[in-house]
Amino acid sequence: MIESYHQALSESLLQKTGIRIDAKEKWDLIRNHFQEFQLIPLLEDPNHPLWDKLFNVLNISETYFNRDPIQLGSIFRQILPEYIQKTNKRILSVWSAGSSTGEEAYTLALFLQVMKEEGEIEDYHVTGTDLQKKSVDIAVKGEYYPYSVRNELPKGFSDFLIISGNSVHIHSDIQSKVEFREGNLLDPMPATFDLIVCRNVFIYLDEISKQTILTHFSNSILPWGNIILGHAEYSNIPPNDLKVISIASETSYFQKIGKEENPPKESSVRPEETNHSKHSIVSEKGTALRESSSSGNLSGSSFSGVPVISRDSKENARVAAGNGNSLFLAFREKEKGNWEEAHFFWKQALYEDPYAISAYYELANYFWEKGDRKTARSYQAQAQTVLKNDPLRVDFIKKSGNWVSEWDEFLNHSL
Known part of the structure; x- marks a missing residue:
């Protein structure tokens, strides 16, 4: 009964706003603001005033003057x-x-x-x-x-x-x-x-x-x-x-x-x-690169998913993220186990900096663990396309001491 209700509400929200409630963390976020019985009328009334409140809860965007x-x-x-x-x-x-x-x-x-x-x-x-x-x-x-x-x-x-x-x-x-x-x-x-x-x-x-x-x-x-x-x-x-x-x-x-x-x-x-x-x-050559790097298993690798960052490398990843920006917030939420919030901040990090390799890596890992292989490969291909075409930036990150060794494998082998 509960699963049927969740599915109906999720489909109604998707049809109304384009937002999909696709993770347990989003349901937990909703439950922090509503009792289950409060949301039942939404299935019967597409103009119910609670729709606005529900959308406000799920839409945690921030805006300000002269952003980016x-x-x-x-x-x-x-x-x-x-x-x-x-x-x-x-x-x-x-x-x-x-x-x-x-x-x-x-x-x-x-x-x-x-x-x-x-x-x-x-x-x-x-x-x-x-x-x-x-x-x-x-x-x-x-x-x-x-x-x-x-x-x-x-x-x-x-x-x-x-x-x-x-x-x-x-x-x-x-x-x-x-x-x-x-x-x-x-x-x-x-x-x-x-x-x-x-x-x-x-x-x-x-x-x-x-x-x-x-x-x-x-x-x-x-x-x-x-x-x-x-x-x-x-x-x-x-x-x-x-x-x-x-x-x-x-x-x-x-x-x-x-x-x-x-x-x-x-x-x-x-x-x-x-x-x-x-x-x-x-160029169309970029498309070919994307297609060839987004299919098949990792060649020459013993693992079938995103390479796991070692404990010694995690500190470098945090340092690379900085302190107080979206990447830092994403790592903080990940350590708390708040995966949905971390997912949001990783995406926000790419909005702020399309070269943020740690965000590509973490998003690929996030979707791979969820079983969404297509999206995981998409984020990996984006990272490969962006960073392989800017070796000077990669060299700069490596020389700064903030490079994580697992990122080499992430950039050079396809999921």
Whole structure:
């Protein structure tokens, strides 16, 4: 009876939000906030107010102004200027998909405001959508604690952030350019945009939901327009009308194919399979590398799974993770036995640093132990593609004394 109830609730949540309750740890998290009987009405009423609360419990994302400045710099220093040059568009429409409490949407607006003041564009509009009404209400209000502005801000931002006591307000000139509303990314968006930014959202979703949403995005983006996801958040074949472009050591993104271009072949490479050549479309050779390294057993190895890090090597892995970042938090949660929380922080670490080999290693191990061989091999292949094409970075990590010997085998033999 309980298993049947869990399955029904899991399927309802998956259909409604794209989030899959796929681990005991998630059920434990739910039980910390709800009694079983409280959730039964959700199966009968798709609009029950407890749906929002359940989603809030499972969605533990964090957002703040100017998050991942390297990727944002790529967007506004290179990606958008090239789009403007190609299309001659001077009035831009941008969608912050999964905008949470609004910090990212306002960050995009602030960058666009700077472009406007410098004469690069004439005007702009930002649309922010989120599934949670509570988050949308906070975004509309445009008032935040100083901690949301903890990252160093680009030049020109401070003119539009009003600090008053223990709060930060968004200037009315910026608020007038940003619209927030509730929206489910699993539903088509009846609008078109020049740029879609959806970062740190796909890490919560199952693969089918990711494909559905990216298809919706491709239908909502204008020709030559660009779709920006978080680092290593999508590992499947993109829709045929999108191509993948990489900017070395900064970001990879999807671009809508223009009229004079031919659609990519079905073997198109995923964003994280980049060879990191400077702003080049990823080659088909990268796909072949991925396919050859993701099948079969470990050649020349006596084990059939992810190599186990020895006790002596664990300290090096912790040192490499640093203190206070997502990797450190992931190791801490792992040692506590909180696998689901550790899993989240490992994914978050890849969002912050696509070269974090310890995160690739731990995620591959996590899914291998769960019996999900396909996903485990996917993370291994990502690590192999990213790091084998950047030997200088590997040498730097080794010389710093933070390399774990088992990582050599992880990078050089296929699961």
